[in-house]
Amino acid sequence: MRSLMIALAVVAACLTSSTLTSAQEGHPLKGSWLGTWGPAKTHSNDIVLVLDWDGKAITGMINPGTDDAPIKNATLNPDGWVVHFEADIKDKSGVLNYVFDGKIENLSFQNRTIVGTWKNQRESGALKISRQ
Amino acid sequence: MKSGVAIAFTLGAVLLLGTAISAHHPISAKFDDKKPQTLSGVVTLVDWRNPHVHIYMNVRGNNDADNWAIELESPIDLQAGGWTHDSVKAGDAITVNGITARNGSRQLWATKIIMTGTGKEVLNITPPSPPALLANRPTPRWPDKQPRLGPSAGGAQGYWAFPSSTVLAEATANVPAMDQYGLLKNVADAKRVAPFQPWAAALYEYRQKRFLQDDPTFINCKPPGGPRQFQLSQGVQFVEDRDRQRIFVLIGGGNNNYRIIYLDGRSHAGQVGGDDDNPLYYGRAVGKWESDSLVVDTRGFNEDFWFTNGGLPHTERLKLVEKFTRENFDTLKYEVTVDDPGAYARPWSSSWTLRWVTGQEMPRHLCQENRP
Numbered sequence: 072m073r074s075l076m077i078a079l080a081v082v083a084a085c086l087t088s089s090t091l092t093s094a095q096e097g098h099p100l101k102g103s104w105l106g107t108w109g110p111a112k113t114h115s116n117d118i119v120l121v122l123d124w125d126g127k128a129i130t131g132m133i134n135p136g137t138d139d140a141p142i143k144n145a146t147l148n149p150d151g152w153v154v155h156f157e158a159d160i161k162d163k164s165g166v167l168n169y170v171f172d173g174k175i176e177n178l179s180f181q182n183r184t185i186v187g188t189w190k191n192q193r194e195s196g197a198l199k200i201s202r203q
Numbered sequence: 204m205k206s207g208v209a210i211a212f213t214l215g216a217v218l219l220l221g222t223a224i225s226a227h228h229p230i231s232a233k234f235d236d237k238k239p240q241t242l243s244g245v246v247t248l249v250d251w252r253n254p255h256v257h258i259y260m261n262v263r264g265n266n267d268a269d270n271w272a273i274e275l276e277s278p279i280d281l282q283a284g285g286w287t288h289d290s291v292k293a294g295d296a297i298t299v300n301g302i303t304a305r306n307g308s309r310q311l312w313a314t315k316i317i318m319t320g321t322g323k324e325v326l327n328i329t330p331p332s333p334p335a336l337l338a339n340r341p342t343p344r345w346p347d348k349q350p351r352l353g354p355s356a357g358g359a360q361g362y363w364a365f366p367s368s369t370v371l372a373e374a375t376a377n378v379p380a381m382d383q384y385g386l387l388k389n390v391a392d393a394k395r396v397a398p399f400q401p402w403a404a405a406l407y408e409y410r411q412k413r414f415l416q417d418d419p420t421f422i423n424c425k426p427p428g429g430p431r432q433f434q435l436s437q438g439v440q441f442v443e444d445r446d447r448q449r450i451f452v453l454i455g456g457g458n459n460n461y462r463i464i465y466l467d468g469r470s471h472a473g474q475v476g477g478d479d480d481n482p483l484y485y486g487r488a489v490g491k492w493e494s495d496s497l498v499v500d501t502r503g504f505n506e507d508f509w510f511t512n513g514g515l516p517h518t519e520r521l522k523l524v525e526k527f528t529r530e531n532f533d534t535l536k537y538e539v540t541v542d543d544p545g546a547y548a549r550p551w552s553s554s555w556t557l558r559w560v561t562g563q564e565m566p567r568h569l570c571q572e573n574r575p
Contacts, residue, residue: 095506095507096419096506096507096508096509096516096517097506097516097517097518097519097545097546098402098506098516098518098545098546099402099406101506101518124518124545125545126400126518126520126544126545126546147402149401149402149404149405149406150405152405178406178409179409179410179413179417
C-alpha cells in the first residue's frame with residue numbers, strides 16, 4: 072500500500088511539473104512571482120512580487136498586504152530580457168530606495184525566473200524569483 | 204516497494220519527455236532538415252495513433268541492435284495517401300530515409316520508406332488538395348435570404364477547410380516568406396510580420412529561433428483561439444442555431460473544441476453568468492449580420508495560448524473583429540482585424556479564404572497530450 076502511495080505521489084509530481092511549464096504566453100513579466108531576496112537586516116528572506124503590463128507600462132507591488140510597496144521605474148529590455156525596477160520601502164529608520172536588476176531565464180516556461188540583484192542605501196543582495 | 208517506485212519513475216519520465224514536444228507539431232520543431240539519415244532494419248512495432256504514427260525498428264549497429272522511432276504523419280494524413288495500419292507490419296524489413304531529431308535521440312522523421320525485400324516505396328504523402336470546383340454555385344440562403352454558413356437546405360453535409368493561407372501576418376505588399384507552420388524562412392524578417400511592440404517582436408523572434416517548439420497548442424493541446432482556428436488543416440464547421448440566435452463553430456483540429464458566437468444582442472460583459480472575470484481561450488464573441496457578411500467582435504481572451512501557429516504574442520487586451528462572407532457556395536472569405544494595444548503598436552489586418560468540402564464530415568483529428 073505504501074509503495075503504491077509513493078508511486079502515485081511521484082506520478083502526481085511529474086504531472087504537476089509538466090503542467091507548470093506551460094501557459095502565460097503574453098507579456099513575460101505579467102503574473103505573480105515568488106522567491107528570495109536576502110538574507111538582509113531590513114527585510115525577510117521571502118519576496119512576493121505581482122507584476123502587470125497595461126500595454127504601456129509595467130506596474131506592480133512588492134509583498135502585497137500590510138507591507139506592500141508599489142514598484143516604479145520598471146523596464147524590460149527585450150535585448151537580453153533585462154529587468155529593472157525600483158521601490159521605496161519603509162522600515163523603522165525611514166524610507167529606503169530599493170533598486171532591482173535582473174534577467175529573465177527560461178523565458179518559454181510559465182515558471183520562468185528572474186535572477187539578479189537588489190540594493191538600497193545600506194545593503195545589497197541576490198534576487199531570485201520564479202513566476203507562479 | 205522498489206518495483207512501484209520504478210514504475211512510477213518510468214511513467215513520470217515518459218510523461219515529462221512527452222511534454223517536450225507532443226501533439227501534431229511542426230516537423231522543424233523536433234527534427235533538423237539539415238541532418239538527413241538513412242536507416243535499414245526490421246520493424247518491431249507500428250503504433251497507429253494520433254497525433255503521429257510511429258514505426259519502431261531495430262537497426263543493427265556495431266555491436267547490438269538499436270531501436271529507433273520512425274515518426275510519420277497522422278493516421279488521417281497517411282490514410283489519405285493510401286496507407287493502412289498494416290501497410291508496414293512488425294517483422295518487415297524496411298529502409299527509411301529521413302531527418303534526425305534535434306535532441307540527438309534515436310528518432311527519425313520519415314520522408315521515404317522502402318520495403319527492403321521488394322524495393323517498393325510505401326510512404327507516399329502528397330498534400331491533400333481542395334475538391335475540384337463545380338460550376339459557380341450561388342451562395343445558399345435561408346428563407347429570409349440571409350446566407351447560410353453550412354450546407355444548403357436538405358443538401359449534403361460539409362465543412363470549411365483548405366485555407367488559402369495557413370499563417371497569420373499583416374496583409375501588406377511584402378509579407379515575409381514562411382512555411383505552412385508559420386516558421387519564417389529568414390528570421391531577420393520577424394519585425395515585418397506585424398506592427399509589434401518591442402517586447403512582442405523579441406518574443407516572436409525568440410519563438411521562431413526555437414523552431415516554434417514551445418507552442419502550447421502542441422505541448423498541452425491548448426485550444427486554437429482566435430484566427431488560428433480558421434487555418435487548421437482539419438477545418439471548421441458552422442452550426443447555425445437560429446432559434447437560439449447563436450452559431451457554434453466546431454473546430455476539426457486541435458482538441459476538437461467549439462466556440463459560440465452570440466447573435467442575440469447580448470454584450471461581452473455578463474455574456475454567461477458569473478464568468479466575467481475569467482478570460483477565455485475563445486474569448487466572448489458577439490456577432491451581427493451586415494448585409495451578406497457576418498461580423499463578429501470578440502474580446503476577453505486569456506494569454507494561455509498562441510492565436511497563430513507562428514507564435515505571434517497577444518495579451519488579454521486583444522480584440523478581434525472578424526468578417527465572414529460566403530462569396531459563393533464553395534468560398535468563404537475570412538477577414539480579421541487584430542487590435543491588441545498590449546502587444547502591437549496599432550491594429551492590423553489579414554484575410555484568406557476557405558473552401559467548402561462537400562459531402563464529408565470533418566476529419567476527427569484528436570490532439571493527445573504527452574504523446575510524441
